[in-house]
Amino acid sequence: MTATILDGRAVSARILERVSDDVEKFVAAYDRAPTLATVLVGDDPASHTYVRMKANRCAKAGISSRRIDLAAEVTTAELVGRIRALSDDPAVDGILLQHPVPAGIDERAAFEAIAPGKDVDGVTRTSFATMAFAEGGFESATPGGIMALLDAYDIPLSGKHAVVVGRSPILGKPAGMLLLARDATVTYCHSRTPSLGDRIAEADVVVAAAGRPGLIRGEWIKPGAVVVDAGYADNTGDVEFEAAAERASFITPVPGGVGPMTIATLLVQTVRAAYEHESAREKEFPM
Structure with a gap:
């Protein structure tokens, strides 16, 4: 294997150390901890695991977490x-709706119920628009984590050709927008793109975000390319890891690459939201 591993666990650990410091300063200034509310619908085992992981990371960083569990039979209106109600609660700084929700629920309607100032997972239309226009909104957590991981390894993006495989509104599409903002030339592909291998072979940076295990063959990777695998199913990514690692210059493992960076970004944005809420209160009720 010739590629350098993009170690999301190590980079996220350093980020969370800084988050812990920021939380200590916040508590000293405002006599409360930043609070993240997590909404989990149904009993999907993977979703329960993810929520527990996020709660554990919150606890280690000093962030208060509030968990709301709802039955799979809940209606869209109830959700x-x-x-x-969480959006209106002044004690809540960030809201996370665990994805995916059970069939029959309008997930987009549920996302849009999150107040933009509490959308620390970056899933609303407002967050996407402000991110795309560089107007200071919250980034989608996984794409934001990808960018932080690339930055940690000083990987240049300006002038590079990036191919994003996937078009999810909370992963593929925002990842392309963030790469574009770094002056990369971005091509969007997906599972139905004709001659997908030819498109990937042109890429200096590949972001795999289709959720299709093994979709991207190692032999397609351009020698020296950077490969970021954001796919995940049964500990398997979208990229044929071993074969791709023989050709890439940098590559993320699955697990241990993008996943930890997603959680780190979520917590960074929760603390930022808490500071912004306190700043707004000080302006509304000056001493």
Whole structure:
């Protein structure tokens, strides 16, 4: 294997150390901890595991977490109502709706019930627009984590050709926008793109975000390319790891690459939201 591993666990650990410092300063200044509310619908085992991981990371960083568990039979209206209540709760700084929700629920309607100032997972239309226009909104957590990981390894993006495989509104599309903002030339592909291998072979940076295990063959990777695998299913990514690692210059493992960076970004943005909420209160009620 010739590629350098993009170690998301190590980089996220350093980020979370800084988050812990920021939380200590916040608590000293405002006599409360930043609070993240997590909404989990149904009993999907993987979703429960992810929520526990996020709660554990919150606890280690000193962030307060509030978990709301709802039955799979909950209606869209009921879910939207619970999320709107959290949006109106001044004690809550960030809201995370664990994805995916059970079939029959309008996930987009539920996402849009999150107040933009509490959308620390970057899933609303407002967050996407402000991110795309560089107007200071919250980044989608996984794409934001990808960018932080590339930055940690000083990987240049300006002038590079990036191919994003995937078009999810919370992963593929925002990842392309963030790469574009770094002056990369971005091509979007997906599972139905004709001659997908030819498109990937042109890429200096490949972001695999289709959620299709083994979709991207190692032999397609351009020698020296950077490969970021954001796919995950049964500990398997979208990229044929061993074969791709023989050709890439940098590559993320699955697990241990993008996943830890997603959680780190979520917590960074929760603390930022808490500071912004306190700043807004000080302006509204000056001493």
